[in-house]
Amino acid sequence: xxxxxxxxxxxxxxxxxxxxxxxxxxxxxxxxxxxxxxxxxxxxxxxxxxxxxxxxxxxxxxxxxxxxxxxxxxxxxxxxxxxxxxxxxxxxxxxxxxxxxxxxxxxxxxxxxxxxxxxxxxxxxxxxxxxxxxxxxxxxxxxxxxxxxxxxxxxxxxxxxxxxxxxxxxxxxxxxxxxxxxxxxxxxxxxxxxxxxxxxxxxxxxxxxxxxxxxxxxxxxxxxxxxxxxxxxxxxxxxxxxxxxxxxxxxxxxxxxxxxxxxxxxxxxxxxxxxxxxxxxxxxxxxxxxxxxxxxxxxxxxxxxxxxxxxxxxxxxxxxxxxxxxxxxxxxxxxxxxxxxxxxxxxxxxxxxxxxxxxxxxxxxxxxxxxxxxxxxxxxxxxxxxxxxxxxxxxxxxxxxxxxxxxxxxxxxxxxxxxxxxxxxxxxxxxxxxxxxxxxxxxxxxxxxxxxxxxxxxxxxxxxxxxxxxxxxxxxxxxxxxxxxxxxxxxxxxxxxxxxxxxxxxxx
Numbered sequence: 001x002x003x004x005x006x007x008x009x010x011x012x013x014x015x016x017x018x019x020x021x022x023x024x025x026x027x028x029x030x031x032x033x034x035x036x037x038x039x040x041x042x043x044x045x046x047x048x049x050x051x052x053x054x055x056x057x058x059x060x061x062x063x064x065x066x067x068x069x070x071x072x073x074x075x076x077x078x079x080x081x082x083x084x085x086x087x088x089x090x091x092x093x094x095x096x097x098x099x100x101x102x103x104x105x106x107x108x109x110x111x112x113x114x115x116x117x118x119x120x121x122x123x124x125x126x127x128x129x130x131x132x133x134x135x136x137x138x139x140x141x142x143x144x145x146x147x148x149x150x151x152x153x154x155x156x157x158x159x160x161x162x163x164x165x166x167x168x169x170x171x172x173x174x175x176x177x178x179x180x181x182x183x184x185x186x187x188x189x190x191x192x193x194x195x196x197x198x199x200x201x202x203x204x205x206x207x208x209x210x211x212x213x214x215x216x217x218x219x220x221x222x223x224x225x226x227x228x229x230x231x232x233x234x235x236x237x238x239x240x241x242x243x244x245x246x247x248x249x250x251x252x253x254x255x256x257x258x259x260x261x262x263x264x265x266x267x268x269x270x271x272x273x274x275x276x277x278x279x280x281x282x283x284x285x286x287x288x289x290x291x292x293x294x295x296x297x298x299x300x301x302x303x304x305x306x307x308x309x310x311x312x313x314x315x316x317x318x319x320x321x322x323x324x325x326x327x328x329x330x331x332x333x334x335x336x337x338x339x340x341x342x343x344x345x346x347x348x349x350x351x352x353x354x355x356x357x358x359x360x361x362x363x364x365x366x367x368x369x370x371x372x373x374x375x376x377x378x379x380x381x382x383x384x385x386x387x388x389x390x391x392x393x394x395x396x397x398x399x400x401x402x403x404x405x406x407x408x409x410x411x412x413x414x415x416x417x418x419x420x421x422x423x424x425x426x427x428x429x430x431x432x433x434x435x436x437x438x439x440x441x442x443x444x445x446x447x448x449x450x451x452x453x454x455x456x457x458x459x460x461x462x463x464x465x466x467x468x469x470x471x472x473x474x475x476x477x478x479x480x481x482x483x484x485x486x487x488x489x490x491x492x493x494x495x496x497x498x499x500x501x502x503x504x505x506x507x508x
Contacts, residue, residue, distance in 0.1 A: 033154025034323070035316020038161070038309045041381040043388055045291045051399035069469045070186050072284035073462070077271070078189050081262055085185050086178060088263030095170075095177040102170035106163035112156035115148035143333035143349070153323040158316035164484040165310035172303035175476050179299060183470035185261045187463045189271075190281060192254040194459030195247055197276040198452060202244040205448050209237040212427070212444070216437060229437040236441050240448070276455075283461055286468050288399055294391045297473035301391055302481065304384040311377035318373040321366045324358030394471035401464040409457045416454050419447040 070082050086092070122141045127134055151157055213233040219225045259269035294301060332350035359366070426443040429435035 033157050033316055034319040035154070035158055036312060038312040040305060041308060041384055043295075043385060045388075045392075047290070049288050049291060049392075049396055049399060051396045051403060067475075069474050070182060072282070073186070073190070074282045075189075075193075078186065078281075081189060081258060082182055082185055084262040084264075085181050089181050089261055090263060092174070092177050092181060095174045099167070099170040099174045102163075102167040106160070106167040109156070109159040109163035112149075112159060113151065115146050117144070117146045119144050139335070141333065141335040143331055143335075145329070145331040147327055147329040149325055149327045152326060153320040155317055155320035158313045158320065161313035162310040162317065165306045165313060168481045168484075169303040169306035169310065171481050172299040172306060172478075175299035175480070176303060179470055179474040179476065181261055182474065183466050185258060186466045188254050188257050188261070190462040190466065191459055192251055192258070192271060193274060193281055194455060194462070195251040195254065196273045197458075198455050199244055199247045199251070199273075200276045201451055201455060202240055202247070202448070205444075205451075206237065206240045206244060209233070209240055209444070212440065213237050215431070224433060225437060232437055232441055236444065281462060283458075284465055286465060286472070288395055288468070288472065291392055291395075294388060294395070294473070296478045297476060298387075298391045298471075299473060299476050301384070301387045302478045304380070304387040306481075308377065308380040308384045311373070311380040315370065315373040315377055318366070318370040321359070321369065324356050327355045327357075329353045329355070391471065395468065398464055398468035398471050402461065402468065405457055405461045405464060409454065409461065412450065412454045412457055416447070416450045419443070419450045423447040 068079070068082070071079055120141070120143050122139070124139045213230070213236075216225060216230050216233040220227060220230050255269065255271050256266040258271065259266045262269070289297075295305070296302070330350075330352050332348070335349050423440075423443040423446075426435055426439045430437060430440045
């Protein structure tokens with residue numbers, strides 16, 4: 001063997017005139033990718049929300065990423081709790097780990113573009129028996145092997161597309177998980193504060209009922225009323241006291257739920273009660289925008305769309321199995337009986353090779369895999385459309401709740417004012433002896449019921465406002481998704497349509 005063959009490629013047995021056309025053909029084929037290029041599933045969306053027409057907020061707060069949305073409620077303690085949840089919530093940690101897993105899977109897919117290189121060192125000594133007697137000889141070898149499978153049919157490119165789209169979907173899942181935890185914590189905290197206001201209202205009512213009982217006892221001792229009036233006053237007082245105690249169950253459960261959301265055990269968190277006059281929570285006004293904006297603003301919708309893109313790319317991966325694979329290999333190194341002989345030219349060894357292999361018959365396996373990939377894409381596309389419809393329903397439900405609750409609260413405030421007037425009048429008439437205590441109890445019970453309804457309506461409005469922010473995406477935008485790796489986006493052998501399908505702008 002001529003040792004110069006190892007170091008002089010111009011003396012390879014293959015003539016340039018023979019392999020140049022083959023290389024040109026191979027490079028031209030490398031510009032193609034099997035399977036359909038991705039197009040976002042088409043949707044027909046209305047121009048405006050059904051429930052957003054008549055309800056116009058006076059001072060709207062835009063839902064965007066410039067300001068954390070929970071700060072609109074004006075409660076510093078709430079802001080601190082949400083910050084703790086963002087940092088310590090275990091559900092967020094789970095989804096964050098899944099996102100890192102998806103990114104690693106995308107990097108694994110990109111590794112298919114590169115050749116694999118390995119090295120081997122072997123040392124051995126063997127004894128054989130020959131006609132001249134036993135013969136012992138040593139063998140030492142150092143080899144470097146490389147192999148590469150050109151991505152002629154686009155299998156690796158489609159795998160990379162699927163991996164990148166899946167990583168983007170996982171990033172959107174992480175944003176959706178954060179938004180869900182934030183909204184749940186805000187709603188729990190607002191309900192807790194409403195429970196505080198409700199309990200304070202009942203406690204004030206208990207004090208009023210206690211004074212009414214004292215008055216009834218005085219009139220009973222004076223012989224003005226019967227013992228039945230005293231018993232009725234006592235019943236009214238005890239019933240209100242029971243209602244105040246019952247609120248402790250709801251408040252405790254809300255406090256426990258908040259503790260879990262911020263990554264603590266219930267025993268580690270105590271939220272002090274707050275007087276109703278210093279509730280410190282304001283009701284923000286939030287415009288809904290346009291239905292088409294949900295495609296960009298809701299992370300769960302973006303995640304569903306990116307999964308559809310990944311499923312589309314996997315169709316190309318399945319279809320590439322119909323074509324033969326080309327593997328190029330090369331190896332070189334040294335082999336001799338002793339290490340000192342490695343420096344000699346005869347000890348140098350090398351090899352070059354190419355293998356073209358394809359499946360001729362597989363019993364319909366490739367067809368089944370392609371059909372499975374197509375069905376998976378159809379399911380992903382339908383799931384994306386369903387996510388959009390569900391998102392629109394969330395917005396419509398929240399808008400309807402805010403509109404109806406605002407009108408209901410106006411009527412309820414008027415009812416509270418009327419009930420307060422009626423309670424004062426009946427108590428004055430009772431003192432004057434022109435009304436029975438049953439009339440007093442009836443008017444006072446009606447007043448308490450309307451006052452509690454007004455407080456609970458405020459709580460429902462606050463919870464509905466947080467639900468609307470969540471339905472609108474909480475200020476998130478699809479442009480926040482991580483861009484595909486530069487090694488994929490800037491490859492010159494990617495067709496323009498494929499590169500566009502792999503970018504966030506094409507599918508988000």
